[in-house]
Amino acid sequence: MPSVILFDAPDVRVQLLPFTFTRPVAGIRCGILTLAEKWGRWLNAEPSYATEKYLSELFPFGLSDDHLYIDGSLCPNQRLVEVIRELPAGSFLRSAKDRSVLAVRTASATWADGQETEGLKEYVYAGEYVAIRNLWDIFGENGEQIGEDYELLTAGRTSHALADPHTHCYAPENIFIEEGVKIRAAILNAEDGPIFLGRNATVSEGAIIQGPFALGEGAVVGQGAKIRPNTTVGPYCKVGGEVNNSVFFAYSNKGHDGYLGNSVLGEWCNLGANTNNSNLKNDYTNVKLYNYATQGLEDTGRIFCGLFMGDYTKAGISTMFNTGTVVGVNVNVFGAGFQPKHIPSFSWGGAAEGFAPYRLEKALTVLNETMRRREISFDEKQEAMLRCINAGMV
Known part of the structure; x- marks a missing residue:
């Protein structure tokens, strides 16, 4: 080979x-x-x-x-x-x-x-x-790819048994539970697509999940969460509130109430409490999305399209993201009003206050602390990569 x-x-x-x-x-x-x-x-x-x-x-x-x-x-x-x-x-x-x-x-x-x-x-x-x-392919193809990966990962294997008597499953034959998963008083509905719960993941009390759905290793679905179809919560993410047809890569948090739909979050992102995004324009026309190649807006051909957030980016409480918003790497965004449709990498601020450059050394210090809290080291290779991005060398 x-x-x-x-x-x-x-x-x-x-x-x-x-x-x-x-x-x-x-x-x-x-x-x-x-x-x-x-x-x-x-x-x-x-x-x-x-x-x-x-x-x-x-x-x-x-x-x-x-x-x-x-x-x-x-x-x-x-x-x-x-x-x-x-x-x-x-x-x-x-x-x-x-x-x-x-x-x-x-x-x-x-x-x-x-x-x-x-x-x-x-x-x-x-x-x-x-x-x-295209960016929208990530959530657009996610439901089908959950099904493909489910078949690949579960072939020849037997699901661990559901131990919690207070959890109700619809179509349990389409639910696969790996070792160490903890489920408490939840509703899992796999009638319209499979549900995959990765090793040592947690589904908390009162969560309602509709498949297709994937929960990565060590990830957490919070209390009372409403997870709609075609959603992936990647390894070690923590997700609450209402989520629809969205993808979390890994180590990202949406731990509180608020809506996220037709969206993609990279790694080490965090959405503050009551952060919401729009995924449908009120005139039902196609969503236009920022394109890095043309530095303008591109018609996605979709009427549902939400938030795309690059790695290491954080949003403050009650942040509102417009339909089809693209946020770069290592951004700190907060404040009243709908945020701009595109926020460049290494920016600090919000729609009301305006944006300023996010000082690199400060950003690296915060990132190091963020990863340290998960007992993961921020190394020199990652720092060198971010310095290149910040300097526009990419």
Whole structure:
């Protein structure tokens, strides 16, 4: 088996900012797993990455004499995996749908730098596949991907039994409980899609959950939470209030009441009490979203579209986010009124007060303390990455 390398197509990476400021495309979570975790399980291999230079210390490239490059935005399925596995050396796989390069097998260790296909034999893939190439794809494809990952993760395994007599389950055959899960007086409805509860996760008293739903390892659904379908709460997140069709990557908190819908939060984000977002315009027209490539607003083609928040960002109590808001990396936003549709990385302030630069040294101190509270170290590689982002070197 060649070494598996998940590459960032440059145009796709820009479309997925702010999340790809701090990770390769394949580091995005959609469904239960990240895209990289999906490929690792399907190919029984530990993938490496062909990504931006400033990210390479955190996400290294695996050098060998036989490389299988795979578009990091792809979600694997049985047929696609079979075709990519059979790809011979010195060839590439092109999509019949949009002519994009899906995979390349070559001895070159620098192929992804230019993505040239000259001298490689072309194969065309006409089958179906899902790719995460726009911000709204992350929540838009999440329900289907929960189902795909559920089948992958539960095949040949037996769910742990539900021990709590006060929890009621609808379609319990579609609910999988891993070791160490604690559930108290909750309602779990898996009639319209599976519910996956990861190892050592907690579902607190009075929570109501509708599938498809995924709860990551060590994550918590708070007391009285209302979790609507197609939602993922990633590892070690804490979520309360009302959440609909949203994705939390990992280590992020929405611990209090307030609404979040059709939204995506990166890692180490925090929403203060009674933070809400709009996900539908009152004239029912398509939502427009900030695009980092054009630095303007792009029509998403969707009438439901909420908040996209980059890593390490925090919102104060009662913060209100407009329909289709994009917030960058390491932002501290607060105050009255609806916030702007785009808030740049390393900003401090709010709509009423105005915004100022978030001083880097202060931001790093807060971040270090945030991670220390979870007994996780903030290391030099992470600091170097954030310094590059702050300096606009990305």
